[in-house]
Amino acid sequence: MSVHWAYVIECADGSFYTGYTTDVERRVREHDRGEGAKYTRGRTPVELVHAEEFETRSAAMSREYEIKQLSRRQKERLVEGDGDCEG
Template structure:
Protein backbone atom coordinates (compact mmCIF):
# COMPACT_ATOMS: atom_id res chain seq x y z
CA UNK A 1 0.00 0.00 0.00
CA UNK A 2 1.37 3.39 -1.00
CA UNK A 3 1.73 6.32 1.33
CA UNK A 4 0.69 9.67 -0.06
CA UNK A 5 2.14 12.98 1.07
CA UNK A 6 1.34 16.65 0.77
CA UNK A 7 4.37 18.83 1.37
CA UNK A 8 5.23 22.50 1.60
CA UNK A 9 8.66 23.78 0.70
CA UNK A 10 9.99 27.25 1.23
CA UNK A 11 11.85 28.59 -1.76
CA UNK A 12 14.96 30.76 -1.61
CA UNK A 13 12.83 33.86 -2.30
CA UNK A 14 10.69 33.10 0.78
CA UNK A 15 7.67 31.88 -1.17
CA UNK A 16 5.91 28.61 -0.43
CA UNK A 17 5.22 25.79 -2.87
CA UNK A 18 2.77 23.01 -2.04
CA UNK A 19 2.84 19.66 -3.79
CA UNK A 20 1.83 16.00 -3.71
CA UNK A 21 4.14 12.99 -3.86
CA UNK A 22 4.65 9.42 -2.70
CA UNK A 23 8.32 10.13 -1.84
CA UNK A 24 8.96 13.44 -0.10
CA UNK A 25 12.74 13.24 0.08
CA UNK A 26 13.10 12.42 -3.62
CA UNK A 27 10.69 15.18 -4.61
CA UNK A 28 12.47 17.82 -2.52
CA UNK A 29 15.79 16.78 -4.10
CA UNK A 30 14.22 17.19 -7.54
CA UNK A 31 13.00 20.67 -6.67
CA UNK A 32 16.42 21.55 -5.27
CA UNK A 33 18.11 20.47 -8.52
CA UNK A 34 15.70 22.56 -10.58
CA UNK A 35 13.96 19.43 -11.87
CA UNK A 36 10.74 19.89 -9.92
CA UNK A 37 7.80 22.10 -10.71
CA UNK A 38 8.26 25.01 -13.08
CA UNK A 39 7.45 27.37 -10.18
CA UNK A 40 10.43 26.24 -8.10
CA UNK A 41 13.01 26.44 -10.90
CA UNK A 42 15.15 29.48 -10.27
CA UNK A 43 13.94 29.68 -6.68
CA UNK A 44 16.44 27.20 -5.26
CA UNK A 45 17.62 26.14 -2.82
CA UNK A 46 14.38 24.93 -1.26
CA UNK A 47 13.67 23.71 2.25
CA UNK A 48 11.00 21.25 3.35
CA UNK A 49 8.93 23.04 6.00
CA UNK A 50 5.81 20.86 6.29
CA UNK A 51 4.44 17.46 5.29
CA UNK A 52 1.26 15.51 5.95
CA UNK A 53 0.70 11.78 5.42
CA UNK A 54 -2.45 10.29 3.86
CA UNK A 55 -3.65 6.77 3.14
CA UNK A 56 -5.21 7.63 -0.21
CA UNK A 57 -4.20 9.78 -3.15
CA UNK A 58 -7.64 11.36 -3.16
CA UNK A 59 -7.28 12.59 0.43
CA UNK A 60 -3.82 13.95 -0.29
CA UNK A 61 -4.89 15.73 -3.46
CA UNK A 62 -7.83 17.32 -1.63
CA UNK A 63 -5.52 18.58 1.12
CA UNK A 64 -3.00 19.88 -1.43
CA UNK A 65 -5.76 21.89 -3.09
CA UNK A 66 -6.97 23.20 0.28
CA UNK A 67 -3.49 24.39 1.27
CA UNK A 68 -2.98 26.05 -2.11
CA UNK A 69 -6.16 28.08 -1.50
CA UNK A 70 -4.84 29.48 1.81
CA UNK A 71 -3.47 32.98 2.17
CA UNK A 72 0.21 33.48 2.92
CA UNK A 73 -0.58 34.09 6.60
CA UNK A 74 -2.66 30.91 6.80
CA UNK A 75 0.13 28.88 5.17
CA UNK A 76 2.57 30.31 7.71
CA UNK A 77 0.29 29.05 10.50
CA UNK A 78 0.26 25.55 8.95
CA UNK A 79 4.07 25.58 8.88
CA UNK A 80 4.32 26.99 12.44
CA UNK A 81 2.03 24.25 13.79
CA UNK A 82 4.31 21.69 12.17
CA UNK A 83 7.34 23.29 13.89
CA UNK A 84 5.56 23.12 17.24
CA UNK A 85 4.73 19.43 16.76
CA UNK A 86 8.31 18.55 15.87
CA UNK A 87 9.83 20.47 18.78
CA UNK A 88 7.43 18.96 21.33
CA UNK A 89 7.78 15.38 20.05
Protein backbone atom coordinates in the same frame (compact mmCIF):
# COMPACT_ATOMS: atom_id res chain seq x y z
CA MET B 1 0.51 -0.06 0.37
CA SER B 2 1.62 3.34 -0.91
CA VAL B 3 1.89 6.39 1.28
CA HIS B 4 0.75 9.69 -0.17
CA TRP B 5 1.88 13.14 0.92
CA ALA B 6 0.81 16.75 0.67
CA TYR B 7 3.84 18.96 1.31
CA VAL B 8 4.96 22.56 1.47
CA ILE B 9 8.42 23.76 0.60
CA GLU B 10 9.83 27.22 1.13
CA CYS B 11 11.80 28.58 -1.79
CA ALA B 12 14.92 30.74 -1.57
CA ASP B 13 12.81 33.84 -2.29
CA GLY B 14 10.60 33.10 0.74
CA SER B 15 7.62 31.92 -1.28
CA PHE B 16 5.81 28.67 -0.57
CA TYR B 17 5.12 25.85 -3.01
CA THR B 18 2.59 23.12 -2.23
CA GLY B 19 2.58 19.75 -3.92
CA TYR B 20 1.65 16.07 -3.81
CA THR B 21 3.99 13.07 -3.94
CA THR B 22 4.50 9.48 -2.83
CA ASP B 23 8.13 10.17 -1.86
CA VAL B 24 8.75 13.48 -0.10
CA GLU B 25 12.55 13.22 0.12
CA ARG B 26 12.92 12.39 -3.57
CA ARG B 27 10.54 15.17 -4.58
CA VAL B 28 12.32 17.80 -2.50
CA ARG B 29 15.65 16.74 -4.05
CA GLU B 30 14.08 17.13 -7.51
CA HIS B 31 12.85 20.62 -6.66
CA ASP B 32 16.26 21.51 -5.24
CA ARG B 33 18.01 20.39 -8.45
CA GLY B 34 15.61 22.44 -10.58
CA GLU B 35 13.90 19.30 -11.87
CA GLY B 36 10.66 19.79 -9.96
CA ALA B 37 7.78 22.07 -10.77
CA LYS B 38 8.33 24.99 -13.13
CA TYR B 39 7.51 27.36 -10.26
CA THR B 40 10.43 26.20 -8.13
CA ARG B 41 13.04 26.38 -10.90
CA GLY B 42 15.19 29.41 -10.27
CA ARG B 43 13.93 29.64 -6.69
CA THR B 44 16.41 27.17 -5.24
CA PRO B 45 17.52 26.12 -2.76
CA VAL B 46 14.25 24.89 -1.31
CA GLU B 47 13.46 23.56 2.15
CA LEU B 48 10.72 21.18 3.23
CA VAL B 49 8.72 23.03 5.88
CA HIS B 50 5.54 20.93 6.18
CA ALA B 51 4.32 17.47 5.19
CA GLU B 52 1.14 15.52 5.88
CA GLU B 53 0.76 11.78 5.27
CA PHE B 54 -2.37 10.16 3.80
CA GLU B 55 -3.49 6.65 2.96
CA THR B 56 -4.98 7.56 -0.41
CA ARG B 57 -3.93 9.68 -3.35
CA SER B 58 -7.33 11.34 -3.35
CA ALA B 59 -7.03 12.46 0.28
CA ALA B 60 -3.52 13.83 -0.24
CA MET B 61 -4.50 15.71 -3.38
CA SER B 62 -7.58 17.14 -1.66
CA ARG B 63 -5.37 18.42 1.14
CA GLU B 64 -2.89 19.82 -1.39
CA TYR B 65 -5.76 21.79 -2.94
CA GLU B 66 -6.92 23.03 0.49
CA ILE B 67 -3.44 24.25 1.37
CA LYS B 68 -3.11 26.03 -1.98
CA GLN B 69 -6.29 27.97 -1.18
CA LEU B 70 -4.87 29.32 2.09
CA SER B 71 -3.61 32.87 2.34
CA ARG B 72 0.07 33.55 2.89
CA ARG B 73 -0.55 34.17 6.61
CA GLN B 74 -2.55 30.94 6.94
CA LYS B 75 0.28 29.01 5.28
CA GLU B 76 2.76 30.60 7.67
CA ARG B 77 0.64 29.45 10.61
CA LEU B 78 0.45 25.94 9.16
CA VAL B 79 4.21 25.82 8.72
CA GLU B 80 4.77 27.17 12.23
CA GLY B 81 2.74 24.27 13.57
CA ASP B 82 -0.26 26.27 14.71
CA GLY B 83 -3.17 23.91 14.06
CA ASP B 84 -5.51 26.87 13.61
CA CYS B 85 -4.89 28.06 10.07
CA GLU B 86 -8.42 29.36 9.56
CA GLY B 87 -7.65 33.05 9.78
